[in-house]
Structure formats: C-alpha cells, structure tokens
Amino acid sequence: MIGQEPIGEVVTRQAARLDGRRGALLPLLHAIQREIGHVPDEAVPHVASALNLSRAEVHGVVSFYHDFRRRPAGAHVVKLCRAEACQARGGAAIERAAAHRLGVAMGATRADGQVTLEAIYCLGLCATGPNALVDGRPVSRIDVDGVERIAAEVGA
Amino acid sequence: MTRVFVSGDMASVALGADAVAAALARAGAEVVRTGSRGLFRIEPLVEVQTAEGRIGFGPVAPEDVAAVLDGSHPNRLGDVAALPFFASQQRFTFSRCGLVDPLSLDDYAAHGGWAGLDAARALPPQQVVDVVKASGLRGRGGAGFPTGIKWQTVLSAAADEKFIVCNADEGDSGTFADRMLMEGDPYCLIEGMAIAAHAVGATHGYVYIRSEYPFAIRVMEEAIRRAAHRIAPFALEVREGAGAYVCGEETALLDSIEGKRGQVRAKPPLPAVSGLFGKPTVINNVLSLAAVPFILAEGAGRYAAVGFGRSRGTMPVQLAGNVRNGGLYEIGFGVTLGELVNDIGGGTESGRPVRAVQVGGPLGAYFPPSMFHLPFDYEAFAAAGGLIGHAGITVFDDTVDMARMARFAMEFCAVESCGKCTPCRIGSTRGVETIDRIMAGGRGGDRLEAMPQIRNAKGAAKTVGDEIGLLRDLCDTMKYGSLCALGGFTPYPVLSALDHFPEDFGLGAVSSRPAEAAE
Numbered sequence A: 001m002i003g004q005e006p007i008g009e010v011v012t013r014q015a016a017r018l019d020g021r022r023g024a025l026l027p028l029l030h031a032i033q034r035e036i037g038h039v040p041d042e043a044v045p046h047v048a049s050a051l052n053l054s055r056a057e058v059h060g061v062v063s064f065y066h067d068f069r070r071r072p073a074g075a076h077v078v079k080l081c082r083a084e085a086c087q088a089r090g091g092a093a094i095e096r097a098a099a100h101r102l103g104v105a106m107g108a109t110r111a112d113g114q115v116t117l118e119a120i121y122c123l124g125l126c127a128t129g130p131n132a133l134v135d136g137r138p139v140s141r142i143d144v145d146g147v148e149r150i151a152a153e154v155g156a
Numbered sequence B: 001m002t003r004v005f006v007s008g009d010m011a012s013v014a015l016g017a018d019a020v021a022a023a024l025a026r027a028g029a030e031v032v033r034t035g036s037r038g039l040f041r042i043e044p045l046v047e048v049q050t051a052e053g054r055i056g057f058g059p060v061a062p063e064d065v066a067a068v069l070d071g072s073h074p075n076r077l078g079d080v081a082a083l084p085f086f087a088s089q090q091r092f093t094f095s096r097c098g099l100v101d102p103l104s105l106d107d108y109a110a111h112g113g114w115a116g117l118d119a120a121r122a123l124p125p126q127q128v129v130d131v132v133k134a135s136g137l138r139g140r141g142g143a144g145f146p147t148g149i150k151w152q153t154v155l156s157a158a159a160d161e162k163f164i165v166c167n168a169d170e171g172d173s174g175t176f177a178d179r180m181l182m183e184g185d186p187y188c189l190i191e192g193m194a195i196a197a198h199a200v201g202a203t204h205g206y207v208y209i210r211s212e213y214p215f216a217i218r219v220m221e222e223a224i225r226r227a228a229h230r231i232a233p234f235a236l237e238v239r240e241g242a243g244a245y246v247c248g249e250e251t252a253l254l255d256s257i258e259g260k261r262g263q264v265r266a267k268p269p270l271p272a273v274s275g276l277f278g279k280p281t282v283i284n285n286v287l288s289l290a291a292v293p294f295i296l297a298e299g300a301g302r303y304a305a306v307g308f309g310r311s312r313g314t315m316p317v318q319l320a321g322n323v324r325n326g327g328l329y330e331i332g333f334g335v336t337l338g339e340l341v342n343d344i345g346g347g348t349e350s351g352r353p354v355r356a357v358q359v360g361g362p363l364g365a366y367f368p369p370s371m372f373h374l375p376f377d378y379e380a381f382a383a384a385g386g387l388i389g390h391a392g393i394t395v396f397d398d399t400v401d402m403a404r405m406a407r408f409a410m411e412f413c414a415v416e417s418c419g420k421c422t423p424c425r426i427g428s429t430r431g432v433e434t435i436d437r438i439m440a441g442g443r444g445g446d447r448l449e450a451m452p453q454i455r456n457a458k459g460a461a462k463t464v465g466d467e468i469g470l471l472r473d474l475c476d477t478m479k480y481g482s483l484c485a486l487g488g489f490t491p492y493p494v495l496s497a498l499d500h501f502p503e504d505f506g507l508g509a510v511s512s513r514p515a516e517a518a519e
Helices: A007-017 A025-036 A043-051 A055-064 A091-102 A144-153 B010-014 B017-026 B062-069 B105-110 B115-121 B125-135 B147-156 B177-184 B186-200 B214-231 B250-257 B286-298 B300-304 B337-344 B378-383 B402-416 B422-439 B464-481 B485-489 B491-500
Strands: A076-081 A115-120 A132-134 A137-139 B003-007 B030-034 B046-050 B053-057 B076-078 B163-168 B204-209 B235-240 B281-285 B314-321 B327-332 B354-359 B392-397
Touching: A007 A025, A007 A043, A025 A043, A025 A055, A025 B235, A043 A055, A076 A091, A091 A115, A091 A144, A132 A144, A137 B010, B003 B010, B003 B017, B010 B017, B010 B177, B010 B214, B017 B030, B017 B062, B046 B062, B105 B186, B105 B214, B115 B186, B115 B286, B125 B147, B125 B186, B125 B286, B125 B300, B147 B186, B147 B281, B163 B186, B163 B250, B163 B286, B177 B186, B177 B214, B177 B286, B177 B314, B186 B204, B186 B214, B186 B281, B186 B286, B204 B214, B204 B250, B214 B235, B250 B281, B281 B286, B286 B300, B314 B337, B337 B354, B337 B392, B354 B402, B354 B491, B402 B422, B402 B485, B402 B491, B422 B464, B422 B485, B464 B485, B464 B491, B485 B491
Parallel strands: A076 A115, B003 B030, B163 B204, B163 B281, B204 B235, B314 B392
Antiparallel strands: A076 A132, A132 A137, B003 B046, B046 B053, B053 B076, B314 B327, B354 B392
C-alpha cells in the first residue's frame, strides 16, 4: 500500500481513465509513476490484470525503459545531460562538480533521500549546454556558479 | 498596452525567458509567448510591437525590462528577421516558428496554415502521393528514404485500417529541430499528418514524443485538442516515450506504442505493409511530415527547385555544441559543412580552433576541418563515411579527446541497446573494453595479463596496433550484423574518430594539443 489508497485501486482508477486506448501499458505506467512517484513491484500484478497481460510482460516493460522507477526517487531529482553536445561545452567537468557538490554519485540517491542525480541523454538544448532538468525545470549554460544555484535549490 | 513577444521554447526558458516574461507582465505589457526564432545567443529575446514592426532586444534579463519597453536598452537588435543569421535562411518548414503564438488557431490560419490540407483534400489520394513524389522529399529523420514511395506503399496496401505515426523520438544529441517545431508551430506537424492520412486513407495517428521533451508533449496535446475539428475524421493522439533511445528506430517505436519493450523488429515486413498493430503504417519523422503542408500549398516544383543533387528542398540544420551562433538554420541542401560551421555558426564559442564536428547525432561520423568542403547532401556524406541523420552538427574545439568520444559512442550503444541482437548488445560492451585497452596503451595492466594461457594464445591481441585491428573487426561485425541503426551505425563515430584523429589513439603524429586536453 502506498499512502492511503491501496495500489490496486490506484491502478484500477488510472486504467479506467485510459479505457479504450490501444497499447495502454506505457500510458498506464506513466500515470502510476506521476501519481505515486514510482512503479512499485506490488503494482505489477494489478497492471497485468487490468490490461490482460502477463506479469512477465509488465515486468519486462517496467525494467526496459529508463524512465520507470521501481523505488522512490529523492525529494529532488537533478538530471544532467551527458550527451555529446553538452560534452563539447564542458559537460564532463560540470558532471564531476555536481556529483561532488550534491554529495551523490551519478545514478544514485543520496543517503538522506534529499537528492537523486541522474544522467539524461539530450534535452534538445544542444546549443546552450551543459544542461540539466532540476525537478522538471530546464537549466542551461551551467557553470560552477550554476552548480551552486542548483545545490541551493535542492537543499544540498 | 504594449504588445511584446517572448519565446516559451524550452531552450529560451532554460535561459530565463519565464522570468523575463513575468517582469514584462508586471510592467504592464501584453505578453505573447511564441516559439523560438532559433538563435540562442540572443535568447531570452523580447520583440516589441511598434508602428515600424517588431523590434527585437536580446539577450534580456528581468532587470532590463524597463529599458526594453522604452526602447533604450543597448541590446537592441532591430528587425530580427533582418539579422544575417536569419536573412540568409530559406525557411520553408520553420517559416512561422518564433513568429506566432503556437496554440493560436487564428495565428496559424493568418500565416498560411491549413492551405496545404485544403489543397490535399481537393485532390484524390493518388494525386497527393504524386505531388509528394514530385517534390523529391526524402525522410528527414536519417536514412533519406523517398517519402512519396513510402506513402505509395501504404496507399496501395489493402487493409481495413491504416495508421500515420510521427516519430518524434528525436534523441540525437545535437538535434532539436523536432522539439522546436512541436513547441513553436505544432499545427504544422498536425496538418502534415492530416495530409498524410488523406493521402493513404488512414483514420488514426500517433505522435510518439520522447519524455525528455516535456514542453513539446504539453503543446502537442493541447494543439491536437484544439485542432481536432479541423482534421476530423482523422484522429490524433500523443504517446509519451519512456527514456529509451532505441525507440527512435521505427520498428522499436511501433512496439513501444503497442505497449511493449521497444525492441526492433526484423524487416521485412516493412511497416508500410505491416506496421502498427499489424496494419499498413506511414511512419515519418517530424521534419518530413512538417515539410508536407508547404509542398501541397506551394507546389512540388517550388520545393524541388531548391536543393542539391538528389537531395531536394530545405534541411533545418541544427548548430550545436561549442559554436558561437548555435541554433536552427534552415537552408537548401548543398551548403558546405565549412560554411555552416564557420560562416553561419561563427566558429567555436570558446574562440579556440575547431577540431572536429559530429554530424547526425551520436551515430554520426566525426569530421576534421580538412573535410569542410563536403556539401550538405545525403550522397556526399555517405560517400565520405558519414551520414546527415537529423542534420545536427555538434562542434568541438581543440581540447576534445577523440578516443574518449569514440569510447563514449560505444558506451552509449551499450547503455541504449535494446538487446535483441548480439552484435549490438555484446559488441558495444566489448568495444568499450577494447577502446579502454587502446587508451591504456595496449593490453598491459589488463586482467588478462594474469592469464598466461590467454595472453600467449595464438592471435591474442597485445599491442595497440593489435587492439585497433580488433576494434575494426568488431565495428565491421556491428555494422553488418546489427538489426538496426543503433548497433549498425555506432561504428561511424568510432571509426571516423580513429581514421581522422589517430594521434588520440596513440597512433601516428603526436598531437600538438594543449595539456588540458588530457583532462
């Protein structure tokens, strides 16, 4: 159970909203993750039942896509672009500075649960890198001061 | 009340456009949010409506707002369209982007919107397909397959249901044209898809947008809602990706819409024959579909008259990475790579010499300045061991380490491989290891040193030269053995880095690069 409502009821309610859409698995997983922050393993049998799929199929999809989390993220999520265009603008150094300043390795959540730092491969802001998404907000031309501002914003 | 225009494009917002727009509103201006004109050096850009037309100021910070409104701000650009960067373009597809309110149906109609769809619907489907064929339009998403031929296959297929799918999973670093168009002129894409639907007899369409483009998803969803009556009986739906690069590959994308893992399908059958849910499906890139309204409205001849060789029409080129005038530059094919990088792009932003440019995203080749004479043309790039892809050009200055970039290409392939075929899944991992050994100067220090039976085995690679031979073999296997472009094209960045920059792999001339390049 996540919060007040049993996970099965969350799944049933979200699946009903998607009624009639073909290939509804990805939209349903997105909806679950938007509502409760991740796709817990307990949701898998409910999703399978709602869409008439096998649990293995649902598990296979949840684990295939980078976006779906099986555990909650930190209170704040910082996604740093590490694709070529950002690298051409000093992205690797900013990546190291961010990991150091935020106190968490790329791909990990800090022990206190405050920040998750993740790699992302291209936000389409390739002329103004290095780029990041900070709790969904795009930030460009990140320099050392920019790393400090992000750290302040996420309380790190 | 003064009317001002401020971009709401994700790149402009990332540079602070929201705060500028809020400050303008507080100062009493009527703020219209547009897409971006596409020159990010001047973003956040504010255009003020005056009796003499729109006067641009940029870049602008919130504290500049009073000076912008009274016309005294020093970053006055005048008529933005008259700036050399814009005046030298041929904007067929991006003619409205940055000018209009993206979600205003009135703006769209007032700027020539729907003329293509109306023209198409006055024609029988076969004639619409013939117009697209005559335009010479080729897929703007990568391989350059003729769009009209693809549509003909779907039109000719007998089925109770057909689909139009827009591949808006542009995941290539250095490309952002799809994002800009969807955010700045969504009805153009919707109109192109409705034309395609009429041409082939499709009733339902999907726009598959990558989750990394949250602004584009929001704008497209709202635009589809508002335009539903205009494109009926054709119905459209947005599908959000989930962070898998391989879903930009058309057959993986179809599986993803169907709710499966995004794994590539072996072809044949072609999607045009058996695509989404097993039905004949037109699957085109954003830029291909967005080029269609112009072609139907203005005529195939007007489109085909621009271009070079068999590459007709315009290409929205994206100048990215370490480049001064980064942004979107739409121009007819045939402009040279050097003109794009040096004349239009203005060289590097760092002011250091250009050392390499990667064209076509993470699967595209790296070219040195000695190849800047190459004309932007599908065939010319293929002949030079590269590809145009999404027409993203990522510029690197002389601090780049090309062995690291080759390693990154292999690593990216390993991270993003869908796992269906062995050359891509295993080859990319072995590729990273091999490049690591090359960068370390051969097999020394590798754990295999502790295994004499392997080290001494006949043919076991030991020197850098041996490892490079191994890397070339591996690339050959990936190129010819992979099911799709992810594994098949990763050899382009790897081998081009090796061929054009051998000194970074410990071969040939010692580089004169400065010490920080080793960073």
